[in-house]
Amino acid sequence: MDLPVMPPVAPMLAKAVKEIPDTGHVEPKWDGFRTIVFKDGDEVELGSRNEKPMTRYFPELVEALRRELPERCVVDGEIVLVQGGRLDFDALQQRIHPAASRVKLLAEETPASFVAFDLLALGDDDLTDAPFAERRRALEEALAEASDPVFVTPATADLETARDWFERFEGAGLDGVVAKPLDGVYLPDKRSMFKIKHERTADCVVAGYRWHKSGGVVGSLLLGLYDDDGRLHHVGVVAAFSMARRAELVAELAPLVLPDDELATHPWGEWAEAQAAERASSAGATRMPGAVSRWSAGKDLSFVPLRPDRVVEVAYDHMEGDRFRHTAQFRRWRPDREPSSCTYAQLEAPGALEVGDILPLRG
Structure with missing residues (x-):
């Protein structure tokens, strides 16, 4: 694997605030495994929040990411699992299993999805020093043709829409919203975003x-x-x-x-x-x-x-x-x-x- 941003990378984090700030960009807060995907041709690696690889636990998702992502890229997002129309974190936790036979069975019975929300590299370009507004545009363009189980997270610049999402999306198992400054660069392991959760x-x-x-x-x-x-x-x-x-x-x-x-x-x-x-x-x-x-x-x-x-x-x-x-x-x-x-x-x-x-x- 030879990418402009190489694993491991500690994901950028969010600090908790009481109200949704007017940053110009708000998106749902997905309840799953925070994951950075590194893809170089057919090579795909899934890096977790603690920087340990999770690739072996999600073979069905690795195959989908090979198919749906650009040839060479580094994408920040969340692995989620949907059951009964809701996010199911308990079922997602069961996907982390030491036995290869169990991993294979669970991949078939409870397949996971990937929701992308940031782009750290594309081709030979390192985008971590670019403002988030530029990274978001590049993400939307790069994944414009992606389909289930790979998605780009919805986003809004409108505070009223963000407040509506905060209230309604909880019914599907989401746990709040995240606000991101449009001029922010990507800062690994730094709390440079804002998360608003229900209390x-x-x-x-x-x-x-x-x-x-x-x-x-x-x-x-x-x-x-x-x-x-x-x-x-x-x-x-x-x-x-x-x-x-x-x-x-x-x-x-x-x-x-x-x-x-x-x-x-x-x-x-x-x-x-x-x-x-x-x-x-x-x-x-x-x-x-x-x-x-x-x-x-x-x-x-x-x-x-x-x-x-x-x-x-x-x-x-x-x-x-x-x-x-x-x-x-x-x-x-x-x-x-x-x-x-x-x-x-x-x-x-x-x-x-x-x-x-x-x-x-x-x-």
């Missing part, structure tokens, strides 16, 4: 905590919501505390810690008991809330079970299935709320929309 609040039961990686203090609180049948589901974590506050939480939560002989009374007792058995035998255990996965290999994500008696108000952006898509933010304790009242019914549901209303998907 809502929910009252959740605190049913456990994990230790901080440094040891001896609380790392994150495990959050739960009750369904209509009265079952407490693990929905995410809240983790942004100062070190002093983390230490205080150990003492504050100590009266709620369940001893091993009471684990069966915990809503997640099967996971807690498996964890206790693992400690005793050093054998493998079934997956528990936040257990080690392909994304967290090597991290200790075991948890300390708590009596589910405390309620916390957290801020979150949106749901992915029945869980918070990202780490929630602590707002306040809610001693006035009964844990049993913390149900899914309190969550705001976005309006119905399909990805096909945003992108020209076949079928």
Whole structure:
């Protein structure tokens, strides 16, 4: 591979703001894997946000990119997966699998798409020092004939349209919008764009905590919501505390810690008991809330079970299935709320929309 911009490249990032700024360019914020595509003839490499190649996991997309992209180019975008008319991040995560046979099967059963939103190189030209307005025009021209599953993201210069997208597109699983200065150059690993995401609040039961990686203090609180049948589901974590506050939480939560002989009374007792058995035998255990996965290999994500008696108000952006898509933010304790009242019914549901209303998907 011989391109004017060579892998690995750390993608340019966005900083969070509350309102959509009038930069002259706003586009949807896609919920997938940020990816930079390097293509030199038949050679295609997919670089991830952490600069590690993802090429082997998406063979069907590599083939499509060979067909739909210019002969030699470097394109910044997002790998997404659409199921039931919505973006499905959980299904996308399953695409990262070590077994080649499983990768092949998933490529057939849950094929991915690529949404392009920036052009870093074309032919022998390095475009990273060109203003974004020029790069966007070049991207639209270069991918003018591209078709499903390769797309150029929609964009608008109109703030009212951007605000409409922010509200409506969430129904298809998107998580906000991104505003880009038209005169900005491409700055790898710099927060030079602006992202605007939804923020809502929910009252959740605190049913456990994990230790901080440094040891001896609380790392994150495990959050739960009750369904209509009265079952407490693990929905995410809240983790942004100062070190002093983390230490205080150990003492504050100590009266709620369940001893091993009471684990069966915990809503997640099967996971807690498996964890206790693992400690005793050093054998493998079934997956528990936040257990080690392909994304967290090597991290200790075991948890300390708590009596589910405390309620916390957290801020979150949106749901992915029945869980918070990202780490929630602590707002306040809610001693006035009964844990049993913390149900899914309190969550705001976005309006119905399909990805096909945003992108020209076949079928």
